[in-house]
Amino acid sequence: MAEGVKPRVKAPKSASAGETVVIKTLISHQMESGQRKDSDGNVIPRSIINRFTCDYNGQNIIDVTLAPAISTNPYFEFEAVIPDAGDMKFTWYDDDGSVYEETKSVAIA
Amino acid sequence: GAGVAVTLMLPARGALAAAEDRIAEFTGGAATGEGGITLTTPEIAENGNTVPIEVDAPGAVSIMVLASGNPTPDVCTFNFGPLAGAQRASTRIRLAGTQDVVAVAKMADGSFVQAQNTVKVTIGGCGG
Amino acid sequence: GNWAKLAAQQALTQDQLLEFDTFGNVTLMHVTDIHGQLKPIYFREPEINLGVGAVNGLPPHVTGEDFLKMFDIKPGTPEAYALTYVDFVSLAKSYGRMGGLDRVATVLNAIRADRPDALLLDGGDTWHGSYTCLKTEAQDMVNVMNALKPDAMTSHWEFTLGIDRVNEIVEGLDFPFLGANIFDAEWDEPAYEPYQMFERGGAKIAVIGQAFPYMPIANPGWMFPGLSFGVREERMYEVVQEVRDAGADLVVVLSHNGFDVDRKMAGQVPGIDVILTGHTHDALPEPVLVGNTLLIASGSNGKFVTRLDLDVQNGQMMGFRHKLIPIFSDVIEPDADVATLIDEQRAPYKAELEEVLGTTDTLLYRRGNFNGTWDDLICNALIEEREADIALSPGFRWAPSLLPGDPITREDLFNATSMSYPAAYRSEMTGETLNVIMEDVADNLFNPDPYYQQGGDMVRVGGMGYHIDVSKPQGSRITNMTLLKTGEPIDPARSYVVSGWASVNEDTEGPAIWDVVESYIKRMGTVHVDPNKSVKVTGP
Ligand SMILES: [Mn+2]
Numbered sequence: 023m024a025e026g027v028k029p030r031v032k033a034p035k036s037a038s039a040g041e042t043v044v045i046k047t048l049i050s051h052q053m054e055s056g057q058r059k060d061s062d063g064n065v066i067p068r069s070i071i072n073r074f075t076c077d078y079n080g081q082n083i084i085d086v087t088l089a090p091a092i093s094t095n096p097y098f099e100f101e102a103v104i105p106d107a108g109d110m111k112f113t114w115y116d117d118d119g120s121v122y123e124e125t126k127s128v129a130i131a
Numbered sequence: 132g133a134g135v136a137v138t139l140m141l142p143a144r145g146a147l148a149a150a151e152d153r154i155a156e157f158t159g160g161a162a163t164g165e166g167g168i169t170l171t172t173p174e175i176a177e178n179g180n181t182v183p184i185e186v187d188a189p190g191a192v193s194i195m196v197l198a199s200g201n202p203t204p205d206v207c208t209f210n211f212g213p214l215a216g217a218q219r220a221s222t223r224i225r226l227a228g229t230q231d232v233v234a235v236a237k238m239a240d241g242s243f244v245q246a247q248n249t250v251k252v253t254i255g256g257c258g259g
Numbered sequence: 260g261n262w263a264k265l266a267a268q269q270a271l272t273q274d275q276l277l278e279f280d281t282f283g284n285v286t287l288m289h290v291t292d293i294h295g296q297l298k299p300i301y302f303r304e305p306e307i308n309l310g311v312g313a314v315n316g317l318p319p320h321v322t323g324e325d326f327l328k329m330f331d332i333k334p335g336t337p338e339a340y341a342l343t344y345v346d347f348v349s350l351a352k353s354y355g356r357m358g359g360l361d362r363v364a365t366v367l368n369a370i371r372a373d374r375p376d377a378l379l380l381d382g383g384d385t386w387h388g389s390y391t392c393l394k395t396e397a398q399d400m401v402n403v404m405n406a407l408k409p410d411a412m413t414s415h416w417e418f419t420l421g422i423d424r425v426n427e428i429v430e431g432l433d434f435p436f437l438g439a440n441i442f443d444a445e446w447d448e449p450a451y452e453p454y455q456m457f458e459r460g461g462a463k464i465a466v467i468g469q470a471f472p473y474m475p476i477a478n479p480g481w482m483f484p485g486l487s488f489g490v491r492e493e494r495m496y497e498v499v500q501e502v503r504d505a506g507a508d509l510v511v512v513l514s515h516n517g518f519d520v521d522r523k524m525a526g527q528v529p530g531i532d533v534i535l536t537g538h539t540h541d542a543l544p545e546p547v548l549v550g551n552t553l554l555i556a557s558g559s560n561g562k563f564v565t566r567l568d569l570d571v572q573n574g575q576m577m578g579f580r581h582k583l584i585p586i587f588s589d590v591i592e593p594d595a596d597v598a599t600l601i602d603e604q605r606a607p608y609k610a611e612l613e614e615v616l617g618t619t620d621t622l623l624y625r626r627g628n629f630n631g632t633w634d635d636l637i638c639n640a641l642i643e644e645r646e647a648d649i650a651l652s653p654g655f656r657w658a659p660s661l662l663p664g665d666p667i668t669r670e671d672l673f674n675a676t677s678m679s680y681p682a683a684y685r686s687e688m689t690g691e692t693l694n695v696i697m698e699d700v701a702d703n704l705f706n707p708d709p710y711y712q713q714g715g716d717m718v719r720v721g722g723m724g725y726h727i728d729v730s731k732p733q734g735s736r737i738t739n740m741t742l743l744k745t746g747e748p749i750d751p752a753r754s755y756v757v758s759g760w761a762s763v764n765e766d767t768e769g770p771a772i773w774d775v776v777e778s779y780i781k782r783m784g785t786v787h788v789d790p791n792k793s794v795k796v797t798g799p
Pocket residue numbers: 259292294384538539540559656657
């Protein structure tokens with residue numbers, strides 16, 4: 023399992039019903055491409071986040087498939103509609119089978 | 132000035148062909164139109180290892196991004212769900228050298244539109 | 260001689276230089292690219308300033324006799340001396356040095372006497388470029404510029420002070436440090452104020468700052484980690500909309516894009532009335548119009564102040580009157596307070612500044628697309644002192660000129676080399692790597708799309724000749740690379756010892772460039788630079 027993986031999210035704590043809000047996410051991750059070699063000339067095996075999803079109250083906002091060409095510490099910015107109060111769930115899927123999750127609650131102002 | 136190790140590469144024919152193949156897989160061989168999709172990239176990458184890109188295709192179901200000059204062209208595919216506030220997303224990508232970044236959007240009606248920008252990856256140095 | 264100098268200067272008066280028929284309700288004053296020059300200097304304008312593609316032959320890509328013809332300037336006049344390289348040495352002896360921020364202060368005060376609420380806008384490259392600026396981490400420039408009371412500034416070389424020092428200075432400024440295109444690289448959020456609104460002459464004026472777009476590429480990004488720049492045309496579009504929505508009657512972009520980038524941006528982004536250009540150090544006696552947008556080019560090194568009077572009514576620029584005021588230092592009376600302040604900044608360093616290192620029997624200048632004599636001197640020093648086959652010197656556009664016979668003081672040397680990453684490296688490069696570097700730099704200068712240019716000049720090369728066809732694409736501009744000492748073609752597979760300076764890489768090692776050049780000058784006593792015939796240029 024990759025070490026020191028830490029998700030961070032910028033999402034508003036509240037919104038008006040039906041409002042579109044901007045979400046930003048970062049996750050600290052090496053995103054080892056599988057194309058680099060170590061000092062002995064051996065290929066360092068690929069180990070990346072291969073999928074990222076964001077759902078709100080069980081409904082999908084965005085579902086992203088990632089290749090090794092996504093930079094270290096993958097960053098995403100996107101927009102979401104907030105129909106009512108609830109939980110925004112962020113999920114990152116690692117090649118090694120690890121799943122990292124983060125949840126942010128949004129209130130209706 | 133530039134006292135550096137240099138690994139700037141121009142896209143190999145093979146990489147461009149691979150990108151064409153990926154587009155054909157994504158579209159099922161359908162032709163791609165222009166317009167209706169905006170791809171925003173820096174003209175010159177500040178760092179080839181982390182190049183910010185943004186795609187915006189109102190009404191799209193999904194948007195595939197390719198780096199046509201990388202050893203393998205795949206970058207990412209954004210699939211937009213019912214609660215997407217816009218069919219717009221940003222991320223940061225790795226570019227192995229100066230090349231065209233390509234974005235292809237699948238629209239709700241099953242049609243496809245495409246945009247591409249040249250991003251220059253440079254050694255840097257010097258100035259006014 | 261003296262008689263000619265007196266006669267020439269008597270033909271010029273301060274009143275004449277300041278003469279201006281006040282117009283409209285708004286006055287903008289623009290200075291840019293001062294590069295640390297507190298005192299009057301000589302600055303020879305370029306002989307070669309090629310424009311490629313659509314801008315070939317358009318200002319500012321016009322020099323010498325062509326420039327004089329285009330702007331209807333008689334040879335031998337003060338304007339010809341200030342704006343072109345023609346007869347530079349003899350005219351310099353007649354008309355003397357230009358600039359000096361105490362003289363600039365006099366001009367600004369005179370304009371303010373006429374229009375008390377005139378806006379002073381500084382285009383950046385202010386906190387860099389001299390011995391005292393380096394030693395005080397730009398405090399000398401900050402102190403003197405504060406006395407001139409700018410209303411806003413933008414930036415480029417400022418960031419080579421390091422991000423902490425920049426922010427320390429910015430916190431203490433009485434005016435905003437603007438950069439709509441500067442973003443925090445982690446969360447992609449604006450890092451500095453994008454614009455400032457002013458009320459002048461009954462009009463709301465938005466001044467939008469645009470910092471140098473290629474900061475982390477052209478200069479060491481590790482000195483300001485976490486910041487991202489870029490042209491960001493879409494951001495400029497948004498900010499113009501935002502200020503128009505906020506009621507701006509006049510939209511001014513205080514830019515450090517470089518002239519061709521600004522020309523393209525003016526055509527792409529609607530709603531900009533005036534772009535005060537910077538970075539490319541062009542001095543133009545008239546605005547360039549793109550649609551209804553005025554592009555103003557105010558030179559560099561304190562040589563000029565632009566006065567732009569505008570008639571702004573109901574959200575529209577109805578008309579303008581413009582003057583590029585040349586700062587003839589022997590004609591314009593220094594402002595006593597600012598002169599004293601300048602002396603105070605310099606006093607602690609007086610002995611070092613004035614130390615004579617040698618003499619030049621050649622005109623030393625840098626500005627121009629290809630090798631200038633200052634850089635030829637630096638390249639010669641690198642080859643000799645660092646025992647290199649080939650020397651590389653960056654295509655900077657700053658550095659005042661020295662006349663044949665002038666002593667070279669330490670101040671003069673630092674005026675051409677002062678920077679925060681001065682290490683003179685010595686390394687081995689293959690012929691192929693050298694070619695890739697030359698092609699890369701050439702594309703940053705001669706790419707036909709201005710947004711892909713960086714606005715410097717071609718890297719200066721010592722010990723190696725080459726041909727360049729500026730009209731070709733990247734990868735095929737540079738041919739006939741030749742090792743000068745043997746006359747043999749550069750072998751792509753062979754390694755050459757290369758010495759250069761101002762690398763953007765953090766781990767660069769070597770003595771400071773000024774130490775290398777100082778020891779060379781001291782050894783030579785009198786330096787002589789032969790005319791450079793090793794670069795052959797075709798194709799604009
Ligand atoms: Mn400058």
